[in-house]
Amino acid sequence: DAGVIQSPRHEVTEMGQEVTLRCKPISGHDYLFWYRQTMMRGLELLIYFNNNVPIDDSGMPEDRFSAKMPNASFSTLKIQPSEPRDSAVYFCASSSQGWAYNEQFFGPGTRLTVL
Amino acid sequence: AQKITQTQPGMFVQEKEAVTLDCTYDTSDPSYGLFWYKQPSSGEMIFLIYQGSYDQQNATEGRYSLNFQKARKSANLVISASQLGDSAMYFCAMREPSGGYNKLIFGAGTRLAVHP
Numbered sequence: 550d551a552g553v554i555q556s557p558r559h560e561v562t563e564m565g566q567e568v569t570l571r572c573k574p575i576s577g578h579d580y581l582f583w584y585r586q587t588m589m590r591g592l593e594l595l596i597y598f599n600n601n602v603p604i605d606d607s608g609m610p611e612d613r614f615s616a617k618m619p620n621a622s623f624s625t626l627k628i629q630p631s632e633p634r635d636s637a638v639y640f641c642a643s644s645s646q647g648w649a650y651n652e653q654f655f656g657p658g659t660r661l662t663v664l
Numbered sequence: 665a666q667k668i669t670q671t672q673p674g675m676f677v678q679e680k681e682a683v684t685l686d687c688t689y690d691t692s693d694p695s696y697g698l699f700w701y702k703q704p705s706s707g708e709m710i711f712l713i714y715q716g717s718y719d720q721q722n723a724t725e726g727r728y729s730l731n732f733q734k735a736r737k738s739a740n741l742v743i744s745a746s747q748l749g750d751s752a753m754y755f756c757a758m759r760e761p762s763g764g765y766n767k768l769i770f771g772a773g774t775r776l777a778v779h780p
Binding site for chain 2: 582591594597638640642652653654655657658
């Protein structure tokens, strides 16, 4: 299995620009999560999907952030317009339904720098 | 309210020694799950071990074991025979029993340094 795939791995952009982060979950997983990691706030859940439907977006910081999952194999996290305080590592993770573990498998992350 | 507490920002251990990383949690739900993840300097998050609230025995995975003390609401990670490659950040997480299935709450993490 290829694991969770994220692109790009690194993104440097200027304040005000639109940023789109991409994620391909593990095939067969029906949960997809977007996290943000910063030194100040640690690892925060932004939003998660179940069967392509957003379930909880209470962690999305502002209207500048939006996420979509048009199909089971692709999701995007968009920031428009970006600000320097959005600089962080953004992780995508996926999981499969079932009572036991349901551990979340994380992608390698996208390191975003907004200048 | 902080639901997962990791009180040790940093720990160090001598190679081949055992080390315990602390984690306490707060929940009123009888059904929950506890996870430990490792984040090396390369940045990826690696699942290590899981403990369910109804599990009778402490979870073990190779050199990792989870010291689960339900009454004290603690789920400490024990790494035996530390190796240099164990140097990393370690995160404790709890599956949020309410507000959504499969949602994880992470602690602030403990940075472990293994010295030769």
